[in-house]
Amino acid sequence: MSEEEIRLAAGDVELTVTPANGCRISSLRVGGTELLRQGERYGCFPMVPWCGRTARGTFLNGATVHHLPLNSPPHAIHGTGRDTAWHTARADKAEAVFTYDLAEPWPYPGRVTQTFALTEDSLTLQLGVETYGDSFPAQAGWHPWFLRTLGGSEVTLDFAPAWQEERGEDHLPTGRRIDPLPGPWDDCFGMPDGVDVTLTWPERLELKVTSRAPWVVVYDEQEAAVCVEPQSGPPNGLNTEPRLVTPIDPLEIATTWTWRRL
Structure with a gap:
């Protein structure tokens, strides 16, 4: 099986995953319309195994201090x-x-599994x-780059967080x-009943991002795209909200995107 691109399809919905480039979704097309910003990044x-920024690339596990590469100085991201x-x-x-096996620069051995399930109206x-x-300690989540404009229609965001960090x-x-x-925003919000954010491109498409996870980062400071990022903990959560992965308690998170044409 080619590792170049994996294509999934359901009705007129097409999803392309690129395992060699971080197992990212490189394309999601609904009725021929691309929903995601294109480009290798x-x-x-x-x-x-973490989301957003980890302060100065440093986190503790018990009394052990670990240092991660500062790929977004002065932080690791x-x-x-x-x-x-x-x-x-x-x-x-x-x-x-x-799947991929955790390795340097992450200091602990383990395995990460990502699954995709596509239907005609959801992912x-x-x-x-x-x-x-x-x-x-670990975190997991997703960072989608939804196009700000579809066919001349600019997206609006609707969500009701309980608080903002x-x-x-x-x-x-x-x-x-x-x-x-x-x-x-480039901000983290708390949604203790679960992430529920609606993106609407008027007269084009409505897309809901939902998850049982209680945290979402919204980033809409770029002209080309908006990001709605469900995640298991807040930025710097390895330090402030550590969630331990243990031999009997793996970390699991899911999100569903549901769309309807307008």
């Missing part, structure tokens, strides 16, 4: 999965499964992180929860 990539070639475990017409993504030995000058949450502020 865009599409939709998995954030794993978005994990290692997007920079890794993944293995295609299984690919059928509308479903696929991919469900799942990520799992398991350890091969020691327990370690106050963002400091270093782009990290300060630890204070504040009432949600108007955009533009």
Whole structure:
């Protein structure tokens, strides 16, 4: 099976996954209309084993200090999965499964699994992180780049977060929860009942991003695209909201995108 591109289809919906480029969705076309920003850095990539920025690339596991490469100085950002070639475990017409083994610069051995399930009106993504030995803190989520404009129609966002994480000058949450502020955003929001964000391109398409996860980052500071990123913890969460992956308790997260034509 070619590792170049894996194509899934359901009705007139086509999904392309590129395992060698971080197992990202490089294309999602609904009725021939591309929904994602194109380019090797865009599409939709998995954030794993951490999401967003980790402060100064440093995190603790117990008393052990670990240092990650500062790929967004002065911080480490978005994990290692997007920079890794993944293995295609299984690919059928509308479903696929991919894996990669955690390795340097991540200090703990383990495995990450990502699955895709496509229908004519939805896409469900799942990520799992398991350890091969020691327990370690981890995060997982997705970073889609939805096109701001489809066929001349500009997107609007609708969501009702319970709070916004106050963002400091270093782009990290300060630890204070504040009432949600108007955009533009590069901010993390709390949705304790689960992520539920609706993107609407008037007279074109409505797309809902949902997840049982309670955190979402919204980034709409670029002209070309908007990002709605469900994730298992907030930015810098390896330090502030550590979620341990243990031999009997892997980290699992899922999100579903559901669309309807307008």
